[in-house]
Amino acid sequence: MPVTIAIPTPLRQFAAGQSEIQVEARTAGEALDRLTAKHSELRRHLFNDQNTLRNFVNVYVNDEDIRHTDGPNTPVKEGDTILIVPSIAGGSAVLDEATGKDAGEPQAEMPALLPMLSNEEVARYSRHLIMPEVGMTGQRKLKAASVLMIGTGGLGAPLGMYLAAAGVGRLGLVDFDVVDASNLQRQIIHGTKDVGRPKIASARDRLEDINPHVEIETHETRLTSANALSLFVNYDIIVDGTDNFPTRYLVNDACVLAGKPNVYGSIFRFEGQASVFWAERGPCYRCLYPEPPPPGLVPSCAEGGVLGVLPGIIGAIQANETIKIILGAPDIMVNRLLLFDAWRMRFRELKLRKNPDCPVCGNNPTIKELIDYEEFCGITQAQTETKPTMEEITATELKQRLDNGDDIQIVDVREPHEYEIGQIPNSKLIPLGQVLNRMNEIDSDRETVVHCKMGGRSAKAIDALQRSGFTGKLINLTGGITAWSNEVDPSVPKY
């Protein structure tokens, strides 16, 4: 369909002096491709070496900036006008005066400065090298690149393995956790022999085995507001494989402040999400989720479960986008949020927009340094608020009191399929969702210990019962049946 492209003044000399040119196209990107095919000198002013629009080139279809619609895929119809509008940017750090060229910053001659590949590496990466989209230059870009992975768990496992296999030159790993048997159902970077080892040590062994040409840097630490920025500045790209909200907001804000792309993934039960948050080019995580959910509303994987293969799929998507950013590929998942449902096998995509009022990446940011993310997510507050009102008992104390013959009823608020895995003797199963309707089944004249897997849901059950006027004495079992298995009866399986 014929559409009209308005050529801005400075570019008319490359378009035979014309101010308007008609081309046949179905999308804005196609229209620009046709235009630059006809007038090839225009291309270098509109597109960078990676074949994406230069960031100071703004393209409008009629009056809508295509960054706010579908980018280059924005459809155009007959009679539409495409406007190319410059934004003008610049700044100091001067060029060499005599030549007018760059005084010596290395980026200018990037291909010459990219590391060379040994014959051994050429053989290893041959399936990459024979594709023009990667090729020798792309593989050398991968070798020159550095990626910091936050977490070496479910998402970090496939991510690290594919990034190492692909030949990313330097991989940083941040984790403080130890391999647990319950990790092995999905964290395929760790093996049975690694149970009890620090995750970063186990991950390092696996990654070095996959590709000895990759430099692995391990950071055995919890990511905090104090160390995040100093860690991030040493890497090109940050990949978020975390499982909790405070760290997710911390990774996001630190990426915005350090100017790094944040390759995001998250998983829960059968559902996953992925995107690339990159404040310079699109929205950040806060543009999508300005506020965290109230603590406890969204259960963690430890509470809610996760299909083992799900992080494999989402982590591999994160690896894919990371490699594309390094290669300078088009259509990076900026401005898009991928939603995946493994149980129904459906992929959906949402368009994202930068929020101009975003507190960290908007026009007038209010967050200019890292904050206390536990507090921001309401976690420390929640603890101080709920603790004084709720009575707790440890598994060891409960066992002693039962052995003493104290009259205690035990209510298990987990789900029936969890109850099947293991129980505390003489406990009554009333799943959390039914607890209010079945309140009359709990004898208010007796002392009641309520438990779940870890202690979170039972606290909610007690809170709900008390708010609904239950008058009996309710005690929360600290650490749930997991603590019971640890402290009292190891024959009860942990899950």
Next chain:
Amino acid sequence: MRQHGERDYPFECCGLMLGRFESEGGKIVIETYPISNAREEEAKRNRFLIRPEELMRGEKYAHEKGLDVVGFYHSHPDERAVPSKYDLEHAWPTYSYIVVSVEKGRAVDLRSWEMETDRSRFNEEEIAGSVSEARP
């Protein structure tokens, strides 16, 4: 342009130059059109940004007066009046780029540059005469 650079020191100032393109490749600047630097506070010391909507507004103003946007000026606080690598990466051909060097709050130098059409470098241009500042 010098005054604007001094006023906004230690931040970078920026603005449009309105005038006419001459047949021999030269430009006549009739007015300047100051723009408030759209970069965030921390980056303003060494970066400037003119948003597309501001440029469009400036172009509209120019066209009403029978003028064109012929280029842009910006200041380099405590740096020479020579374009940076960042300027080169972000430059458009045809336009003139004037850089004002502002040392410790005083405009000490002002030079004009146009980018080579292959984007490889800036070439310095000769400046003759002076201009007056328009309303913001």
